[in-house]
Amino acid sequence: MAVAAGALPAADLFAQGTTSDVRGAKSLRAHAQLRGLLVGCAVVPGKLHGERDYADLVGAQANILVAENAMKWKALRPAPDKFDFRGADAILAFASRHGQKVRGHNLCWHEALPDWFAGTVTKDNARQIFTEHIRTVAGRYARKLHSWDVVNEAIDTKSGRPDGLRKSPWLELIGPEYIDVAFRTARAADPKALLTYNDYGIEEDSAEQTAKREGVLQLVQGMKKRGVPIDAVGVQSHLSASDPLPGAGLREFVRELGRMKLQVFVTELDINERKVEGSVAERDAAVARVYKDYVTMMVAEPNVSAVLTWGITDRYTWLDAPKYARPDGQPQGCLPFDANYEPAPAFFALRDALDSRRSNEQ
Ligand code: XIL
Numbered sequence: 001m002a003v004a005a006g007a008l009p010a011a012d013l014f015a016q017g018t019t020s021d022v023r024g025a026k027s028l029r030a031h032a033q034l035r036g037l038l039v040g041c042a043v044v045p046g047k048l049h050g051e052r053d054y055a056d057l058v059g060a061q062a063n064i065l066v067a068e069n070a071m072k073w074k075a076l077r078p079a080p081d082k083f084d085f086r087g088a089d090a091i092l093a094f095a096s097r098h099g100q101k102v103r104g105h106n107l108c109w110h111e112a113l114p115d116w117f118a119g120t121v122t123k124d125n126a127r128q129i130f131t132e133h134i135r136t137v138a139g140r141y142a143r144k145l146h147s148w149d150v151v152n153e154a155i156d157t158k159s160g161r162p163d164g165l166r167k168s169p170w171l172e173l174i175g176p177e178y179i180d181v182a183f184r185t186a187r188a189a190d191p192k193a194l195l196t197y198n199d200y201g202i203e204e205d206s207a208e209q210t211a212k213r214e215g216v217l218q219l220v221q222g223m224k225k226r227g228v229p230i231d232a233v234g235v236q237s238h239l240s241a242s243d244p245l246p247g248a249g250l251r252e253f254v255r256e257l258g259r260m261k262l263q264v265f266v267t268e269l270d271i272n273e274r275k276v277e278g279s280v281a282e283r284d285a286a287v288a289r290v291y292k293d294y295v296t297m298m299v300a301e302p303n304v305s306a307v308l309t310w311g312i313t314d315r316y317t318w319l320d321a322p323k324y325a326r327p328d329g330q331p332q333g334c335l336p337f338d339a340n341y342e343p344a345p346a347f348f349a350l351r352d353a354l355d356s357r358r359s360n361e362q
Pocket of ligand 1 (some may be wrong): 011068069152236268318
């Protein structure tokens with residue numbers, strides 16, 4: 001049946017292909033490496049070691065990995081006096097076999113705290129427990145990691161505090177200096193990892209996200225002024241296909257960080273399509289377009305050096321959890337590979353975007 005060009009589904013804007021078209025020299029990691037970029041994804045250790053297709057895909061596509069949950073407090077700290085490094089170690093072992101770097105995520109967050117936390121950590125012992133955790137965890141992986149998300153999501157412009165800090169347990173137990181303490185402790189334990197502040201909701205040009213971006217900038221500027229060791233900012237990039245694309249505000253933020261000699265990593269990219277209507281092909285195309293435009297914009301900035309997606313296959317995306325799922329209950333297509341490990345239009349869009357990076361020699 002003939003279809004007028006203008007009526008072609010937008011999905012046709014992005015090349016389609018099958019698994020064989022995306023391996024080896026055609027993989028994300030090969031394309032990224034040619035341009036001096038890191039590309040990768042969040043991973044689950046049990047699947048790396050227990051699921052052949054998953055492991056193959058991660059090995060083939062990524063040159064950097066990050067633990068989706070395995071390096072958070074809840075995973076590492078079964079009891080106040082115990083550390084369990086099995087999952088984290090398994091990720092490092094896999095990465096080393098596949099010539100991949102690893103990011104640490106994270107040393108400090110208001111979520112994923114162990115169940116014993118509330119009954120055990122008090123104002124009297126918080127600082128000691130906090131620094132001991134950072135020393136032990138960052139020390140164990142010292143000189144083995146590309147970077148650490150030292151502090152995750154510390155800004156909350158709705159907290160009503162003039163400094164914009166989130167009312168996290170760490171703020172309440174230690175005070176606002178917990179951030180500086182975390183970075184200084186991490187640096188002492190691992191002089192090599194790039195120490196990163198990581199946050200979400202700082203991508204778009206809306207009033208709310210513009211204000212949060214400003215809050216992050218102020219935090220980082222303050223740290224620099226105080227001589228706190230920080231090397232990078234992570235822009236999580238949990239984006240929505242139905243929102244306006246990030247643009248000038250984020251670009252200027254990245255450049256400002258560049259003037260401060262800070263790197264920027266896209267740390268948790270995925271594009272939810274929960275509010276997008278239409279056929280699966282149309283939804284895939286909407287997601288792919290955001291991958292293409294967003295990553296092209298980001299990698300055009302020379303201080304953006306890594307792009308990680310939050311997972312690699314739609315089969316395991318956190319975005320299908322009830323809180324974030326589509327109202328019609330259909331699974332979301334938000335990552336480069338679909339639920340059957342076939343490349344989605346997002347894969348080709350992401351690869352094209354990596355290709356747009358100007359090499360350093362130019
Ligand atoms: C998410 C994981 O993907 C989920 O599996 C888990 O249940 C909750 O945390 N910002 C972050 C990540 O920094 O650590 C979060 O990961 C997603 C939002």
